[in-house]
Amino acid sequence: MATESISLRAGGAVERRQxxxxxxxxxxxxxxxxxxxxxxxxxxxxxxxxxxxxxxxxLDNYPSRFAEKAGLRPAIWGTIWVLGVTIFCSIPVAIxxxxxxxxxxxxxxxxxxxxxxxxNLAGVPSIIYGILGLTIxxxxxxxxxxxxxxxxxxxxxxxxxxxxxxxxxxxxxxxxLRDGALALGATKWQAVxxxxxxxxxxxxxxxxxLSISRAAGExxxxxxxxxxxxxxxDPGAAIPGELFTPGGFWDGLNESFTIIxxxxxAWTIDSRREFQANASAGIVVLMAGVLTLNLxxxxxxxxxxxx
Amino acid sequence: MRQLTSESPxxxxxxxxxxxxxxxxxxxxxxxxxxxxxNPPEEAVFRLHDVGVWYGNKHAISExxxxxxxxxVTALIGPSGCGKSTLLRCLNRMNDLIPGAxxxxxxxxxxxxxxxxxxxxxxxxxxxGMVFQKPNPFPKSIYDNVAFGARVNGIKGNxxxxxxxxxxxxAIWEEVKNDLKKSGLALSGGQQQRLCIARALAVQPDVxxxxxxxxxxxPIATLKIEDLIRELTREYTIVIVTHxxxxxxxxxxxxxxxxxxxxxxxGQLVEYGATxxxxxxxxxxxxxDYITGRFG
Amino acid sequence: MSVSPESIGRGDMGQALAKRNLKRPDEAIIMxxxxxxxxxxxxxxxxxxxxxxxxxxxxxxxxxxxxxFLETRxxxxxxxxxxxxxxxxxxxLNVTFWALLIAVPIGLATAVYLSExxxxxxxxxxxPALEALAGVPTVVxxxxxxxxVTQDFLRPLLGNDNVPIxxxxxxxxxxxxxxxxxxxxxxxxxxxxxxxELREAAYGLGATRLEVAVRVVFPAALSGIIAAILLxxxxxxxxxxxxxxxxxxxxxxxxxxxxxxxxxxxFMLQVGLGDVQRGSVDYQSLFAVGMMLxxxxxxxxxxxxxxVRRYREEYE
Numbered sequence: 001m002a003t004e005s006i007s008l009r010a011g012g013a014v015e016r017r018q019x020x021x022x023x024x025x026x027x028x029x030x031x032x033x034x035x036x037x038x039x040x041x042x043x044x045x046x047x048x049x050x051x052x053x054x055x056x057x058x059l060d061n062y063p064s065r066f067a068e069k070a071g072l073r074p075a076i077w078g079t080i081w082v083l084g085v086t087i088f089c090s091i092p093v094a095i096x097x098x099x100x101x102x103x104x105x106x107x108x109x110x111x112x113x114x115x116x117x118x119x120n121l122a123g124v125p126s127i128i129y130g131i132l133g134l135t136i137x138x139x140x141x142x143x144x145x146x147x148x149x150x151x152x153x154x155x156x157x158x159x160x161x162x163x164x165x166x167x168x169x170x171x172x173x174x175x176x177l178r179d180g181a182l183a184l185g186a187t188k189w190q191a192v193x194x195x196x197x198x199x200x201x202x203x204x205x206x207x208x209x210l211s212i213s214r215a216a217g218e219x220x221x222x223x224x225x226x227x228x229x230x231x232x233x234d235p236g237a238a239i240p241g242e243l244f245t246p247g248g249f250w251d252g253l254n255e256s257f258t259i260i261x262x263x264x265x266a267w268t269i270d271s272r273r274e275f276q277a278n279a280s281a282g283i284v285v286l287m288a289g290v291l292t293l294n295l296x297x298x299x300x301x302x303x304x305x306x307x
Numbered sequence: 308m309r310q311l312t313s314e315s316p317x318x319x320x321x322x323x324x325x326x327x328x329x330x331x332x333x334x335x336x337x338x339x340x341x342x343x344x345x346n347p348p349e350e351a352v353f354r355l356h357d358v359g360v361w362y363g364n365k366h367a368i369s370e371x372x373x374x375x376x377x378x379x380v381t382a383l384i385g386p387s388g389c390g391k392s393t394l395l396r397c398l399n400r401m402n403d404l405i406p407g408a409x410x411x412x413x414x415x416x417x418x419x420x421x422x423x424x425x426x427x428x429x430x431x432x433x434x435x436g437m438v439f440q441k442p443n444p445f446p447k448s449i450y451d452n453v454a455f456g457a458r459v460n461g462i463k464g465n466x467x468x469x470x471x472x473x474x475x476x477x478a479i480w481e482e483v484k485n486d487l488k489k490s491g492l493a494l495s496g497g498q499q500q501r502l503c504i505a506r507a508l509a510v511q512p513d514v515x516x517x518x519x520x521x522x523x524x525x526p527i528a529t530l531k532i533e534d535l536i537r538e539l540t541r542e543y544t545i546v547i548v549t550h551x552x553x554x555x556x557x558x559x560x561x562x563x564x565x566x567x568x569x570x571x572x573x574g575q576l577v578e579y580g581a582t583x584x585x586x587x588x589x590x591x592x593x594x595x596d597y598i599t600g601r602f603g
Numbered sequence: 604m605s606v607s608p609e610s611i612g613r614g615d616m617g618q619a620l621a622k623r624n625l626k627r628p629d630e631a632i633i634m635x636x637x638x639x640x641x642x643x644x645x646x647x648x649x650x651x652x653x654x655x656x657x658x659x660x661x662x663x664x665x666x667x668x669x670x671x672f673l674e675t676r677x678x679x680x681x682x683x684x685x686x687x688x689x690x691x692x693x694x695x696l697n698v699t700f701w702a703l704l705i706a707v708p709i710g711l712a713t714a715v716y717l718s719e720x721x722x723x724x725x726x727x728x729x730x731p732a733l734e735a736l737a738g739v740p741t742v743v744x745x746x747x748x749x750x751x752v753t754q755d756f757l758r759p760l761l762g763n764d765n766v767p768i769x770x771x772x773x774x775x776x777x778x779x780x781x782x783x784x785x786x787x788x789x790x791x792x793x794x795x796x797x798x799x800e801l802r803e804a805a806y807g808l809g810a811t812r813l814e815v816a817v818r819v820v821f822p823a824a825l826s827g828i829i830a831a832i833l834l835x836x837x838x839x840x841x842x843x844x845x846x847x848x849x850x851x852x853x854x855x856x857x858x859x860x861x862x863x864x865x866x867x868x869x870f871m872l873q874v875g876l877g878d879v880q881r882g883s884v885d886y887q888s889l890f891a892v893g894m895m896l897x898x899x900x901x902x903x904x905x906x907x908x909x910x911v912r913r914y915r916e917e918y919e
Contacts, residue, residue, distance in 0.1 A: 017811050017813075017814065018811055020811070020813055021811035021812045021813035021814070024812075024813040024816075025716075025720050025812070025813075027712065028712045028713070028715050028716035028719075028720055029716055029720070031708070031709045031712030031713050031716065032712070032713040032716045032717065032721075032729060032733075032787075034709055034713075035709065035710075035713060035733055035736060035780070035783045035784070035787065036729065036732050036733065036736075038736075038780050039732070039735065039736050042743075042747055042751075045747075045751060046743075049750075092640070093640045093643050094640075095640075096636060096637050096639075096640030096641070097637075097640040097641045097643065097644060099637055100637035100638060100640060100641040101641065104634055104637055104638075105641070107406045113645075114641050114644065114645060116908075117644055117645060117648050118644050119904070119908060120648070120901060120904060120905070121644060121647060121648060123834075123837055123841075123900060123901070123903075123904035124651065124841070124897065124900065124901075125840070125841025125842070125843070125868065125896060125897075125900055126841070126843065127841070127843045127868055127871050127872065127875075127893075127896075128651060128655075128841075128893060128896065128897055129651075130875065131654065131655070131871070131889065131890070131893050132647075132650060132651050132654060134875070135654045135658070136650060136654070156643075156647050159643065159644060159647075160644060163644070174443075176439065176441065176443035177443065177445060177446075179401070179404065179439070179443070180439065180443045180444075180445065180503070180506075181445070181455070181459075182401070182404065182432060183399065183401060183432055183436065183437040183439075183507075184432065184433070184436065184455065184456035184459070184460075184506065184507065184510055185429055185430070185432040185433025185434075185456060185459070185460050185510055186429070186455075186456070186459040186460075187429050187459070187627060187630055188630070189629070189630055189633045190459040194455065194459065195445060199446065210738075213738060214738075216740070217739075217740025217741070217742065217743075218740070219740070219741065219742045219843075219844050220741075220843035220844055220847075220868070220872055220875075223872060223875050223876060224871075224872070224875040226875075228875075228876055261740055261742045264742050264743075264746065265742050265745070265844065265848070268742075268745065268746045268749060268750075268848060269749075269848060276750055279746055279750075280746070283742075283743050283746060286740060286742075286743070287739070287740075287743065290738055290739070290740065291735075291738075294735070294738050298731070416616060416620075417615075417616035418615075418616050418617070419616035419617035419619075419620055420617075421620065423617070425617075425621050426617075426620045426621060427620060427621065429627075430619070430620045430621075431620060434620075
């Protein structure tokens with residue numbers, strides 16, 4: 001802006017203010033770069049310290065007393081299984097809730113309560129969800145420390161944030177589309193299903209992917225469920241070959257398990273320094289997954305930016 | 308949109324005072340002049356009796372009583388904010404979609420009150436179609452746009468025939484017949500509006516409501532739509548809201564003139580009659596003032 | 604909608620228009636399913652509150668509320684057993700304070716830069732980079748707090764004797780990084796929403812860019828900025844892994860950043876990790892602490908919500 005290049009030669013006070021302003025620009029820039037450079041540094045540090053462990057074998061090995069041999073295999077499977085349950089349970093409920101709020105709910109106090117409640121739930125610490133899961137799913141329903149319990153708990157945790165994202169996406173659809181459909185004699189559900197939802201899908205998907213990314217990195221809640229165990233088998237594959245039978249599938253869901261963030265945690269607190277490299281390598285794997293998901297979400301958001 | 312709320316009795320009284328002096332300025336009486344409302348001799352499709360609409364605690368229109376004739380074009384005219392669109396939306400229960408909207412009075416459609424508790428608004432809207440001010444084709448193909456209404460209403464028959472018939476009736480078939488898969492949004496403004504008309508026709512209504520259908524279009528597209536409207540009158544009843552008086556004079560058989568005390572408040576029916584009479588021999592002075600451009 | 608029908612002509616048209624609920628049972632089913640979905644969130648809250656209250660009450664049968672709320676020492680496992688919450692609260696306060704001390708200035712400065720100084724192209728590049736930080740799983744920050752901050756930075760810098768393996772500062776520094784995007788992003792939104800006319804008026808009076816940013820935009824966006832900080836506090840208070848790993852599990856009533864502390868969340872995790880007897884008091888203390896945590900974060904979230912509403916109302 002022009003103000004910065006004009007210098008009033010008269011009056012030193014004005015020059016001082018100008019100088020201050022010019023200097024402040026760089027101070028603020030520095031501050032901004034701090035955050036980003038921390039990110040860059042963390043990335044560099046992780047990759048370099050974990051490099052020694054990163055290999056395909058790392059992904060294939062079971063945890064072990066020997067740091068060089070310890071791998072992520074059970075954790076990866078556990079993550080896949082748990083996230084599978086989470087996705088399956090949370091997506092329909094979240095989308096349904098968002099549709100209810102935006103399209104079907106009568107505008108009364110119940111609606112306000114639901115909206116405020118969702119906002120609050122989104123801010124509840126994850127460890128509280130862990131306590132909830134522990135008490136209700138593990139103890140009360142007797143699911144014990146199983147994949148099912150973990151999946152349900154994470155689903156409850158990410159539903160509020162998914163609903164909020166889905167709400168935004170639905171709200172972006174221009175009302176003229178909805179009105180146009182209704183004026184033709186469509187019922188509310190027909191208008192929503194054929195006109196509103198298809199156009200809200202990109203936004204909803206972005207929200208879902210970000211929520212999954214959040215669930216993938218969650219540690220505390222799963223620890224409370226009982227996920228901190230030393231697992232030397234593949235979770236969810238109770239009896240090899242029986243995975244895709246109904247019986248085998250159910251047994252798989254009821255197994256104990258571990259997930260990638262917990263494995264990272266276990267290696268981090270291990271007093272033996274050699275395992276820190278494993279932790280770094282685990283972080284690289286986790287971050288690769290999280291970043292990929294976030295990237296996909298960003299791409300979807302940009303590509304379908306129609307309105 | 309500003310919300311009008313009366314916070315205390317004193318403000319209410321002040322408001323009433325202000326309103327009274329505006330009324331005195333326009334020289335309005337509470338009731339319109341004796342023969343200012345002249346109902347058409349044709350069979351009536353709609354009979355409105357004392358219809359009013361509240362948005363929250365704002366009385367948008369009140370005491371509207373008139374009959375809308377079958378297979379004719381009826382125009383609603385008046386300055387901005389007089390409530391013509393609000394009145395139009397009463398006819399197909401689109402006001403239901405606005406939270407806080409309340410209807411008074413009765414709207415009879417072929418003898419049945421469409422606001423009766425037992426009436427299904429979806430059925431109402433199938434029979435009474437609507438074309439909006441800004442063309443709003445769905446982000447689908449031309450074919451799917453037209454077929455949409457027929458599909459959701461479960462209308463039986465060969466869909467290709469239905470689509471072709473509707474597009475022909477809307478005078479756009481020749482322009483699009485070679486590429487029905489093209490997106491509805493890829494058409495020009497005038498074509499989009501005719502597509503919306505075709506879409507409305509596909510559900511076989513008997514009334515078509517048009518809310519300023521040409522205000523977003525260029526003069527040539529406008530003329531095409533006006534020609535279309537006169538064509539459609541052979542089979543359909545049309546009610547059109549327009550702020551363009553010349554258009555009303557060109558296109559309509561009957562014209563209703565509305566006026567509001569202030570923008571968006573208390574719109575009332577001032578005069579209603581055959582278009583030729585309204586424009587050459589208005590009975591009410593306010594109508595004459597509006598027609599001759601003295602205000603609005 | 605209230606209706607005062609003058610005449611309800613039924614006749615043929617009336618029949619034709621009549622609601623035929625039998626014709627549309629699917630609408631009713633859909634509505635029921637959707638309402639059920641919405642109910643899930645309500646049920647979740649009821650369950651959370653119910654569980655916390657019920658188990659806390661059981662806890663308070665064994666431990667008097669006076670001890671819980673007035674005592675300071677938190678020692679549930681060793682003799683002499685003591686259940687004074689303040690040590691845990693102090694731990695939370697400790698890490699929160701130092702985290703905010705680091706994150707708020709940097710975050711606000713970032714927000715000022717992005718909203719007042721940066722070119723649109725730079726902004727488009729930097730903002731997503733900052734948002735990327737928000738997506739990092741907290742266990743990653745926890746790892747860094749322990750290895751990089753404590754082992755590779757603080758201890759070499761200040762000496763192994765002065766810096767215990769577990770200290771609050773390591774946790775705070777990574778907590779600060781964690782909430783930096785939150786503070787920066789929300790504050791930047793608030794600042795961007797300040798109308799251009801205000802800035803132009805100030806420039807027209809001869810103010811420098813710094814003066815406009817600090818004396819015009821910042822105060823105008825204050826509600827939004829406060830909301831950002833409150834939200835950040837809520838997140839820090841609720842964060843578990845970073846403090847559990849880096850700050851340790853020994854409660855200490857201190858604000859010393861170099862001391863090991865245990866936060867409320869850290870204690871809760873500890874119970875979750877260990878094989879604590881189900882009916883025992885230590886197990887139940889989990890819920891009492893959880894209740895405190897829940898209430899505190901709820902208060903901050905609600906406060907933040909009100910400030911967000913305030914800044915939205917001002918400019919929209």
